[in-house]
Amino acid sequence: MLATITKVIKTISTIADTDKNTAEEKRQHSFLIYIGLFMSTGGIFWGSISLYSGLPFQASIPLGYALMTFFNFSYLYFSKDFQTVQAIQLFLSLILPFLFQLSLGGFVSSGAQVFWAITAILGAFTFKRNNTTIIWFVLYLVLVILSGLLDETIRDLHLVEIPTSISVLFFTINITAVSIIIFGLFYYFVGSERKYRTSLEENLENLKNAQDQLVESEKMSALGSLVAGVAHEVNTPLGISITAASIFKNEIKDLKDAVENNSLSKTALNEFIENISKTDDLLIKNLDRAAQLIRNFKKISVDQSSDNIREFELNIYIKEIVSTLSNEMNQHNVTLELALEEEDIKMHSYPGAIAQIIINLLQNCLLHGFDEKTKGHITLSTRISDSDIIITCEDDGKGVHKEIINKIFEPFITTKRNKGGTGLGLNITYNLVTQHLKGTIKLDTEYTKGARFIITLPKELVHENDSKHNYLI
Structure with missing residues (x-):
């Protein structure tokens, strides 16, 4: 009942x-x-x-x-x-x-x-x-x-x-009944509030797990771009090196035939030496180029997969990063210009975080800035300001939509939802800059030729030995 x-x-x-x-x-x-x-x-x-x-x-x-x-x-x-x-x-x-x-x-x-x-x-x-x-x-x-x-x-x-005795009874009934009602209502309210809070906490935990997965996906996407870029860049010098090796083989065969036929002349020998020397220079140059690309990739990928603080020279590191992205730039018909500080920029910071920031900003420019243009230009610059480093990334693309300017660093904000955009790239970048590197990042709203992001970072970052950070969260 x-x-x-x-x-x-x-x-x-x-x-x-x-x-x-x-x-x-x-x-x-x-x-x-x-x-x-x-x-x-x-x-x-x-x-x-x-x-x-x-x-x-x-x-x-x-x-x-x-x-x-x-x-x-x-x-x-x-x-x-x-x-x-x-x-x-x-x-x-x-x-x-x-x-x-x-x-x-x-x-x-x-x-x-x-x-x-x-x-x-x-x-x-x-x-x-x-x-x-x-x-x-x-x-x-x-x-x-x-x-x-x-x-x-x-x-x-x-x-x-x-009668007074009945009035007292009425007082007792009213106070008891209303007290029961108040208790019952608040018991219901507190219970439902607790269930509601528990549900919210579960939903929040689910959202956090989903965000963690998307963040990891975004990180893997950046590493994937590095792999694709390095693979494409290495193909060119390796192809030239294979051609040079074929030239070596043919020249040596011709020389061997001439020796066996006793038809080797001084002129032919000099031509052989000259051709071999040029081919050798070409081979060494391209193998060095391939080795350098692999070293750059190894250094950057290790930095991104770890969370170690170390000393490094920023300008050299940026060159190593962008060298792995030239394939993406070519695919989008975009020219990347480096306007780096002439003076060496020694930093004590997290290079993996900086690599992720640079890659995210450049990929953001490619994904959002030039879908309506056949040709584009990106400028990446660095300069020293007292004890800080200022990194600027600007493009001549279509700029940022007005409706998202004030929330561009919020998670899941993207105009490319159905075209591969997760809306996490700039949010990850913001967290890297502000939380992990103790810096600032802003969108220059006065820049009208496209989009310009200005990052300010300390040159010397104090290493916190007592805590570990997940700089992507």
Whole structure:
């Protein structure tokens, strides 16, 4: 029986809900409906006592409350007009206990029936604006004060003669019943609040896990770009080296044939030496180029996969980074210009984080800046400013959309949602700069030729031995 009643009450508590309502709005709906149900139960109780005592007029007030609540909630079920029903229900909960109190002979005789109106104050918390709640509270206080001021006058009218012992019983019933209602409502509210908070924490944890996966994906994407760039760049010098090796083979074969045929002349020998020398220079040059690319990739990839602080020269490191990205630049028909500080820039910082920042900024330019242009230009510059380093990355692309300028560093902000953009690149960059490298990054909104990002980093970063950072989070 109790389970059936509980199920019915829970069903009634959802009559105002729609698919468009938030969890918070649904809780507000349920809270107000519970107040109406509890008050109606009290109304039926007091109406029954009044009828049993031969007071039909007095009984009409609490029973009328229950009846009007029924019609009000029926309207709510069909219309979903919560604001109108809310105002009506709170007005009934506030004014009818006061009228019932007057009909029973005043504050003392009725056992402070106006105390039931405090449920209207609880219901007022379902309003979204605090000012509205305060207004209802003031109205409640006015009614309580009026009850005290009018008590003697109403008592002198002798509307109903209620013995003192019965008034004391009424006080006991009212205080007990209203206390139970208040406790029940807040027990429900705190319980639902706890469930709501638990749900939010679970959702937050799920979002964090999803973000961690996307962040790792973004990091792997950057490493993938390095691999692709190095593979393409290494192909060229290796191809030339293979050609040079073929020349070596052919020249040696020709020389061997000439020796076996006793037809080797001094002129032919000199030509052989000259060709071999040129080919040797070409071979060494291209093998050195391939080796340098592999060294650059190894250094950068190790830096990105670790979180070690060390000393390095920034300009040289930037050259090593961009050397692995020339393939991407060529694919987008974009020219990359380096305008680096003439003076060496010695830094004590996290090179892996800086590599990730440079790659993210350049890839952001390629992805967002030049999809409407057939040719583009990016300038990457460095300069020293006292104890700081300023890195500027600017392009002559289409710039940043006005609607995302103020939130460009927020996570999941992208105009390329369906074209490979995760919306995490600049957010990762922002966290790297501000949290890991203790610097600043800003979008230059006064730059009108495209997009310009300005990064300020300290040259000397203090290593925190006692803590480990995940600079991507």
